[in-house]
Amino acid sequence: MSLGQHRLLIIICALGLVCCALACGSRGTGPQRRLLIYTPHGQDMLRDFVARYKQANPDVDVQVVDMGSQEVLGRIRTEQNRPQADLWWGAAHTTFQTAADENLLAPYRPTWADKVPPEARDAQDRWYGTFETPEVIVYNSEAVAASDAPRDWDDVLDPKWRDKVLIRNPNPSDSMRAIFGAMIWRFYPQTNSPAGGYDWLRRLDANVHEYTADGTLLMQKLARREGLISLYNMPDARLYQEQKKLPVAYVIPSSGTPVVIDAIAIVRGAPHEEEARRFYEFVTTPESLIHAAQSYYRLPARTDIDRAQLPAWMNQPITRMKVDWNLLRREGGEWLKYWDTQIRGQAQK
Known part of the structure; x- marks a missing residue:
């Protein structure tokens, strides 16, 4: 083997080792799961819930785009042939129903589907109410x-x-x-x-x-x-x-x-639908809804929440x-x- 061939072999081996190390590192520490959320809920609440989710799911790369409700609807319409977002978290039920009628949302029946009244959910499971x-x-x-x-x-x-x-x-x-x-x-x-x-x-x-x-x-x-x-x-x-x-x-x-029903839905054609379902369930557990009530003054739509754990003012009657x-x-x-x-x-x- 000539000196030049020997050097080339060393370079090839070195490159192979680098690629192997990068691949192993990616498997060991890099995020393998991804999630993109469109939401109008505001940075304070979003940072909090994303951090809570990542604490339980450290290998997930969660990205959030914070924008107004109507902007979310417009963006999902624009992207419908090539969806970018996985989950839509937050907007009025009327806006979600418009999106559902335009076939922009995927059906998903959450584990707590029977814990909200009929007016707080879509009959075809395309959106469910989270807050009032x-x-x-x-x-x-x-x-x-x-x-x-x-x-x-x-x-x-x-x-x-x-x-x-x-x-x-x-x-x-x-x-x-x-x-x-x-x-x-x-x-x-x-x-x-x-x-x-x-x-x-x-x-x-x-x-x-x-x-x-x-x-x-x-x-x-x-x-x-x-x-x-x-x-x-x-x-x-x-x-x-x-x-x-x-x-x-x-x-x-x-x-x-x-009283507007604030809702959640999975985007039809979501690139990471399974992860969207996991986050959907995570932010709508009784524990998460009580935390949202105590920290961000969000009134839960679920009827099975322990009202004693909510701020006292939330239990005062409202004329609807x-x-x-x-x-x-x-x-x-x-x-x-x-x-x-x-x-x-x-x-x-």
Whole structure:
């Protein structure tokens, strides 16, 4: 063997050893399981639950994309011919049902399927409810006394709140879509049309100082007194009050409030469906739901949860507004389009 051939043999052997070492290292320490989640649940809650899952499943590479509910729906639509996400965790049941009707979700019947009421699950197992989300009136608790805060929806229309109301842009937000839809639904049965609800939204627009881009900006501006009153969901209002220490408080409207079912689903064609099922089950155990209630103010949808382990305020009765969710789902897009083009920012200040 020539010197050149000898050197070539050494190089080949060395490369073989490196490749072998890398392969062994990958088998020993590298993640073999993967999971991609689309969710609007917010970074604090996401980091917590991903860390908990990885503690029990250290060989899983979990990636999370945090975006608004409507953005998730749009992205899954765009990717339907080549799905990227495995799991969709969080959005209104109406949004999930739209996705189910478009064949974007895979059927999966969780082990606790009979522990939620019929209205909190899809009849074909394509989504299941995880949390209940009541909508509330929020106010700056330093600038507005509790006795002076609006007690019901129509109180927010009082001229004394002119230019003092902040509203999150409803287009990407399921909570705001539910509130706007419910306000239209209140008047819909009287005329079988959205006209009365549009009038209500016009009166609201007259009091609006700003439509903010997202919920974080909404709460920050409310805390800075750029506005004093808002409409939003109870869990987020509670989180900003207790964890972020912002001067905000809320009122559950006395006549009743729409309660949105927050849900979970596996994406049809998910690249890692088995892992998606494992995470699905993990975040919906009684232990996980109680943790979400205690730490993130999420009201569990499961009926078998030990209510004694929930915060006391979660066991207080809520007057639920009766809403035709199917009508809101079918017509809500057109209603919002009308608001966006014919009502938003049109009021004389």
